[in-house]
Amino acid sequence: MNTSSTEKVVIIGCGPAGLAAARQLKLYGIDPLVFERDEPGGLFLNACSVINFPGVPEGISGRELIGRFPLPDRLMRSEVTLIDRTDSIYKIKSDRGISTRAFSVIVASGTVPVTTVIPGIEEARIRYDVKNPADFHGEQIAVLGGGDAALDYAMTLSSRYTVNVYSRGDFSKAVPHLLRKVQQNGKITLHINNLPASYDEDLIVVAFGRVAELDIISEKLLSSPPEDGSFHMCGDCINGKYRQASIAVGNGVEAAMKTVKYLKRYGDL
Ligand SMILES: Cc1cc2nc3c(=O)[nH]c(=O)nc-3n(C[C@H](O)[C@H](O)[C@H](O)COP(=O)(O)OP(=O)(O)OC[C@H]3O[C@@H](n4cnc5c(N)ncnc54)[C@H](O)[C@@H]3O)c2cc1C
Incomplete structure (x- = not known):
């Protein structure tokens, strides 16, 4: 499993879940490649006053809080358009026509708003x-x-x-x-x-009706995700009604730890 052009870990999304996963991987000496199509920080940048995040009982804006999360060293400002897997290697395509190979993938892509038509309103x-x-x-x-x-x-x-x-x-x-x-x-x-x-x-x-946007994941991968520990989804994209930053952070850390276990098992760490 030691192909130099193959990434150990690719993370899609640089909100709280993706940032937490990247940080945890870094602690194990892994520098994941993180794709982000917009501003790092994700939906949390919108939060006016956060008082339910451990460690900041006095309240803080989401932007200030997320600013305390270290940015990943390898941030790719690009939108991922497809994730697929063949012969145990993931292929990640992004909007700049870049194709990346990876041993493992963490999807932390959050949610998108459902476009709403309001009669009479342009x-x-x-x-x-x-x-x-x-x-x-x-x-x-x-x-x-x-x-x-x-x-x-x-x-x-x-x-x-x-x-x-x-x-x-x-x-x-x-x-x-x-x-x-x-x-x-x-x-x-x-x-x-x-x-x-x-x-x-x-x-x-x-301000209602957000959904996970998972159509970047190939049908095959989404319908039967690998159970070998190489593929994880975390944060708002899987949390249904329970969409909170601290849950997303916990999910990100867990995904990273399970990914490390996978890489160790297959000899790439
Ligand atoms: C107004 C508001 C207030 C909130 N207040 C609180 C609060 O007080 N406390 C709290 O705990 N939570 C709060 N939340 C919820 C919190 O913001 C979310 O739970 C958290 O941001 C989810 O993190 P995430 O990383 O899973 O997803 P996101 O934050 O949505 O991050 C996902 C990231 O992935 C990127 N992405 C998506 N698809 C792609 C792709 N194909 N290619 C590349 N990049 C991609 C997106 O651009 C985004 O940056 C609030 C949310 C809102 C809207």
């Missing part, structure tokens, strides 16, 4: 996430959704705009401390059990 007024309120314009923003992400986005946007949050339900799914903060924020209005027929706001943020 696509240009719809957004699916909030990284920086300065990227928005106008005076009033609508946020659609009743969960933590919707309330967190409302808090971020309230630094510059007035915000209406519209939910089909009563916000009982949201974490109570965040709901209290929103209720105390004079620039945010909550509209309970109410999705209006039309929106007067300048922009509309859709």
